[in-house]
Amino acid sequence: MSATPLAAAPRGLTLGRTFLRPGFDYLVIGGGLSLLATPAILSASRSGAAWTAGLAPFMPLLLLLVNLAHFAASTVRLYSKPDAFREFRFLTMGLPLLTLAVLALAVRFAEAVGPHLMNLYLTWSPYHYAAQAYGLSVMYCYRSGVSLAPRDRTLLRLACVTPFLYAFFKGPVAGVEWFVPAALLAHPAVAPVRELLVLGLGGVTLLLPLALGIRAFVGGPVLPLISLLVIASNAVWWTALLYVEAFGWATIFHGLQYLAIVMVFHVRDRLALPGNRSGGLYHAATFYLACAGLAYLLFKAWPFAFVAVGFGMAESALLVVATVNVHHFIVDAYIWRLRRDPNYRIVTGEAPAPAPVLSPA
Secondary structure, three states: OOOOOOOOOOOEEOOEEEEEEOOHHHHHHHOOHHHHHHHHHHHHHHHOOOHHHHHHHHHHHHHHHHHHHHHHHHHHHHHOOOOOHHHOOOHHHHHHHHHHHHHHHHHHHHHHHHHHHHHHHHHHHHHHHHHHHHHHHHHHHHOOOOOOOOOHHHHHHHHHHHHHHHHHHHOOOOOOOHHHHHHHHHOOOOHHHHHHHHHHHHHHHHHHHHHHHHHHHHHOOOHHHHHHHHHHHHHHHHHEEEEEEHHHHHHHHHHHHHHHHHHHHHHHHHHHOOOOOOOOOHHHHHHHHHHHHHHHHHHHOOOOOOOOHOOOHHHHHHHHHHHHHHHHHHHHHHOOOOOOHHHHHHHHHOOOOOOOOOOOO
């Protein structure tokens, strides 16, 4: 009696299981919309196209409604989670007080403390993007029933972290320039090495998503295409758009991505509450309005409180931005942990079960 041969493990790419509709997930959460828009943004940045000049007056409003609102979204999500004060005592009560103290100290001693706070925010930001890309890519794998071995997760994380390393060494502000004296970086023996390193990291950043896709066909596990799309989008944001100084668009796409996924989780949490009588559209609208309103208070109104007591508007506004960003990074790293959390049920559509910690932030 001959033994039955084992079936080969599935390989290749799959559309995967989305949260809403494939078109929405791929365009908004996956970042497909940003990839479609990037050629036009690059062309306009180089040629000074008229449509970019026409959009310029609306950019502050667009940034408020999308990018600044996404910073506020982590706080709204935190305080809207059931039992938030019991489960996240430090985040809900201690961290806000610490944040206020740090901001007051930074504004009071702006020349000494301010630059370091700004460098912390600017250095941490690309890592935050990288972690969000990793969290979303792995999240779609779990939702699609793809089992990732430790080696697979390591490769995905590497592909997500490379854009951070590229931005860290490229500068021109924060990153390596925060830690290494400018004179040393400009030394004839160091500057060419740094330039070569940045060039190599830029190439690797763009090639790794393609390499992961090829690996899925030749030796790795099947992967959801949207997981690779998330990674590729982040890679393009930190290379192509950063290169042509059009990074404002990348922050908008990043904020849109975050708002979309956090709203999915918030709405599903609300719909599952006992006694809920409102629909998903209502919960989505109220959540977004809370995010936009809080963003306005934090970024537009709060700096005037420091101006009212004698501090300058420029340092007040910049340091508020830096402080709120750092607060967002910290909160985000906790509210997306999936171990023993209802988030896991939303990701997989199953009952809660032990799962690796995922963190888009």
